[in-house]
Amino acid sequence: MSFSVLDSKNLNKFIAAIAKQARVRGPVADASGVILSDITPRSSVILTYANFKLPFKREFFPQCEVISRYDGAAVKEESSDNNVVVYFGIRPCDAQSIAMLDKVFVDDKYADPYFQKRRNNALIISLACNEPAATCFCESTGGGPASKSGSDVIAYSLKQSLLFEPVSKKGEDFIKKNAKLFRAPAQKELQEREKLVSVTSSKTHAVKIDGSRAALAKKTDSSFWDNIAETCLGCGACTFLCPTCHCFDLFDEKLGDGSARLRLHDACMFASFVKEASGHNPRNKKGERMRQRVMHKFSYAPENFNAVFCVGCGRCISACPSNIDIRETLAGVIA
Amino acid sequence: MSTTANPYIPYKVRIESVTAENDDKDLKTFRFSFVDKADEAAFSHQCGQFAMLHVPGAGEIPIGIASSPLDKGYVEFTVKRYPTGSVTTVLHDLSEGDTMGVRGPLGNSFPLDGLRGKNLLIVGGGFAFTTLRAAIRYLLHDSVRKNYANITIIYGARSPGELLYKNELAEWQKRPDVATHITVDKGDASWKGREGFVPTVVSQVKPSSENAACIVCGPPIMLKFTMPPLLELGFAPDAIITSQERKMSCGIGKCGRCNIGSKYVCKDGPVFTYAQMMEMEEGS
Numbered sequence: 001m002s003f004s005v006l007d008s009k010n011l012n013k014f015i016a017a018i019a020k021q022a023r024v025r026g027p028v029a030d031a032s033g034v035i036l037s038d039i040t041p042r043s044s045v046i047l048t049y050a051n052f053k054l055p056f057k058r059e060f061f062p063q064c065e066v067i068s069r070y071d072g073a074a075v076k077e078e079s080s081d082n083n084v085v086v087y088f089g090i091r092p093c094d095a096q097s098i099a100m101l102d103k104v105f106v107d108d109k110y111a112d113p114y115f116q117k118r119r120n121n122a123l124i125i126s127l128a129c130n131e132p133a134a135t136c137f138c139e140s141t142g143g144g145p146a147s148k149s150g151s152d153v154i155a156y157s158l159k160q161s162l163l164f165e166p167v168s169k170k171g172e173d174f175i176k177k178n179a180k181l182f183r184a185p186a187q188k189e190l191q192e193r194e195k196l197v198s199v200t201s202s203k204t205h206a207v208k209i210d211g212s213r214a215a216l217a218k219k220t221d222s223s224f225w226d227n228i229a230e231t232c233l234g235c236g237a238c239t240f241l242c243p244t245c246h247c248f249d250l251f252d253e254k255l256g257d258g259s260a261r262l263r264l265h266d267a268c269m270f271a272s273f274v275k276e277a278s279g280h281n282p283r284n285k286k287g288e289r290m291r292q293r294v295m296h297k298f299s300y301a302p303e304n305f306n307a308v309f310c311v312g313c314g315r316c317i318s319a320c321p322s323n324i325d326i327r328e329t330l331a332g333v334i335a
Numbered sequence: 336m337s338t339t340a341n342p343y344i345p346y347k348v349r350i351e352s353v354t355a356e357n358d359d360k361d362l363k364t365f366r367f368s369f370v371d372k373a374d375e376a377a378f379s380h381q382c383g384q385f386a387m388l389h390v391p392g393a394g395e396i397p398i399g400i401a402s403s404p405l406d407k408g409y410v411e412f413t414v415k416r417y418p419t420g421s422v423t424t425v426l427h428d429l430s431e432g433d434t435m436g437v438r439g440p441l442g443n444s445f446p447l448d449g450l451r452g453k454n455l456l457i458v459g460g461g462f463a464f465t466t467l468r469a470a471i472r473y474l475l476h477d478s479v480r481k482n483y484a485n486i487t488i489i490y491g492a493r494s495p496g497e498l499l500y501k502n503e504l505a506e507w508q509k510r511p512d513v514a515t516h517i518t519v520d521k522g523d524a525s526w527k528g529r530e531g532f533v534p535t536v537v538s539q540v541k542p543s544s545e546n547a548a549c550i551v552c553g554p555p556i557m558l559k560f561t562m563p564p565l566l567e568l569g570f571a572p573d574a575i576i577t578s579q580e581r582k583m584s585c586g587i588g589k590c591g592r593c594n595i596g597s598k599y600v601c602k603d604g605p606v607f608t609y610a611q612m613m614e615m616e617e618g619s
Contacts, residue, residue: 067343070391075436077341109602110342110587247591250343250584252394259392261343266590274592276582277420282595292594300597 004175004182005189006162014181016041018086022123025059026088027052039088047089047157050133051313055243056094057101059087060118063240063265067114067250072257080117086174088125092147092154093138093311095126097243099150103305104246114263123174125164126151128197132204135314137327140207143311145200156193163193207327208334209298209308215334216299225287228329231322232286236267238316238324239293244301244309247273268292294329342587345389345436346374351409352431358496362462363427364401364413367437378440380404382447382470383578383606386439387586388412393425397583397601400440401465403472405479410437413465413499441586442605445470445550445576454485456542456570458561460533460553461492464499466578467552471507480512487542491518491533491557495526516540534560537568544569550576562609572610579605579612 006014018024019040026039027046034049036056066078098119105115129136129145138144148154152171156163163185166172175182219225239245249266252259266273269289275281283289301309310326317325348367356362365388369375380386380400387395402411416427429435447470455474459467467490473479474486488507492498498517507515518529518536529536533553542549549570551561558577565575581593581600588602596615598604607615 068341074347075344075389075391077344104589108588110589112589113341113343245591246589248584249590249592250395252390252392254392266584266592268591274582277417277423279419282581295596296591296594300594303597 002166003185003190004164005185006164006182008160008162011045011162012041015039015043015045017178017181022084022086024086024088045089047127048130050131050136051091051094055097055241055315056090057097057243060098060115060122061101061105061246065114065263066260067263068261070258080114082117082121084121084123086123086125089127090124091129092126092145092151093143093313094243095124095150096143096147096311097150098124100244100305100307100309101246103307123152123170124150125153125155128154128156129200130157130196132200133314135317136312137205137207137314138312139201139204140209141308141310141312145204146197156196158189158192158196161189163189207330209330212298212330212333213302216295219333222287224332225291226285228324228332229286229290232269232290232324233321234269234271234286235321236269237319237321239267239269240265241315241319243311243313244297268296298330343438345387345438346378347371347434348437350429350431350433350435356413356499361416362413362499364411366409366411368409370434378410378437380440381444382473383445383466384440384442385605386437386441388414388426389436389438390422390425390429391435394422395438396422397586399466399578401468403469403476405473405476413462415462438586442601445606447473450548451482452484454543454545454547455483455487456547456549457486457488458533458537458549458551458553459490460557462499463552463554464490467550468500468503470550475507475510475513484546485514486512487514487540489516489518489533489536489540491520491536493520495519495523532560533557534564537561538564541568548574548576552578572613573608575609577607577609577612579607
């Protein structure tokens with residue numbers, strides 16, 4: 001393991017240097033909280049925040065995008081820019097979600113060219129968490145405040161410096177290429193990093209996930225799911241804010257003599273999600289839709305991808321208008 | 336794919352003919368030819384697969400392929416129009432010479448190669464008969480028929496006017512190398528054929544399950560009541576092959592819409608054995 005150090009006071013110099021090589025996006029404040037935005041050396045980059053309100057997946061899988069256009073004669077793939085983007089300050093849970101989405105969009109018989117292109121052009125520098133939120137349970141889902149999955153480089157925010165650790169080959173190349181921006185770490189800084197990781201880990205909340213798949217297989221009783229879903233408004237906030245939810249809809253919109261084909265995020269919590277033109281709806285009840293969402297994350301994804309499709313970011317918990325809490329749902333399943 | 340590696344971009348096709356199949360005129364068979372001839376070879380499908388039909392400006396729908404892989408120069412789909420179907424209503428208004436898109440072929444197929452030498456029972460109901468028609472056209476082809484033993488077809492519809500592919504049904508009934516049993520729930524004055532529901536006809540015809548497999552497609556209610564007589568005849572659950580349908584957007588296992596339990600109908604199916612279906616959650 002090799003670490004490189006950037007003194008915190010030089011952060012803007014670092015951003016200026018990489019802004020010459022790529023588009024740079026990182027955490028800044030706006031009226032809604034801390035958001036992921038384009039940054040320049042003049043931006044006030046924020047390093048103390050629990051997480052972005054919106055999940056990182058939107059960078060690779062936007063909420064709405066045109067995938068193709070029909071000009072009246074032929075359907076053509078929508079062209080998109082080919083810029084390299086360096087993401088700085090991504091929380092490890094969000095970085096991990098991208099590694100999971102890779103399994104769906106890239107490592108498959110059919111690669112998704114839109115996701116794949118943005119993924120290939122991205123360099124992800126994650127930022128280990130200093131202070132997890134009350135709703136964080138990443139340790140339980142196979143990640144952690146300093147989890148490296150999905151990151152090319154992971155950075156640790158220490159008292160006066162940032163410690164950078166390459167994770168992927170791409171990350172190693174990035175550190176090497178920019179070697180002159182960094183210095184070697186002091187022993188004290190390495191110790192500070194270790195302490196940060198262990199203290200932060202101890203602050204995340206434990207949720208029992210082990211055994212949930214086997215327990216879910218037995219939860220076929222519809223009343224269990226009806227009870228959980230009773231207060232669900234069907235708003236879909238949990239799915240739109242989930243960093244691993246990847247359901248979408250495709251549809252055509254008429255434009256002049258032609259049309260555009262759009263891809264939009266969609267949600268299994270919506271009543272119309274699987275409703276067919278005949279009127280038949282395989283998941284007509286809220287409880288059935290609740291079960292689908294939980295099963296997809298904690299049973300189907302483990303079966304298909306050997307991974308729970310939840311990174312423990314807690315967004316679905318804090319956003320739910322009727323306080324439905326996935327941690328309680330899982331506890332009820334395992335009980 | 337020849338024109339593009341992007342799995343979301345359809346091949347451009349021209350409508351060669353539109354055939355109204357039923358009295359209600361809500362079932363039409365569309366015959367397409369590929370505008371770029373190279374696309375036809377790239378499309379090359381197998382019986383049981385489906386494709387997304389793209390009507391620009393209206394959208395896409397997943398439809399089973401109704402023509403045989405050995406039908407050269409064209410590909411056919413039979414589409415039911417629903418009053419609430421925003422794509423099927425527009426598609427049904429298109430006519431010969433219009434162009435649109437076909438994206439695919441998608442999904443798995445009937446395991447016909449693995450069934451060589453066997454007796455085959457093909458059971459269909461209503462307009463779910465389309466991919467079975469593809470299989471029958473393939474199996475009855477001069478170059479293929481000899482690879483299989485006895486072939487028995489049982490096909491039913493609500494009424495005589497609702498039977499699909501009426502000319503072909505008549506041809507198959509004349510052939511000595513296939514036993515074709517056509518039934519309707521209720522006949523009319525001119526109907527001289529069999530009356531009765533498909534499951535009952537299966538019990539009456541009693542096809543042997545010896546060295547045999549059954550491919551069965553139909554509405555859920557027909558499937559539900561056809562399985563018991565098939566099992567009673569001795570067909571093992573893994574020798575009963577069927578096909579599933581679900582609403583789809585992408586057709587390539589990404590949009591998260593068509594799963595039955597952990598399986599995506601688009602990618603892991605649409606063809607499943609009854610043994611697999613019994614293991615699948617929500618499956619019935």
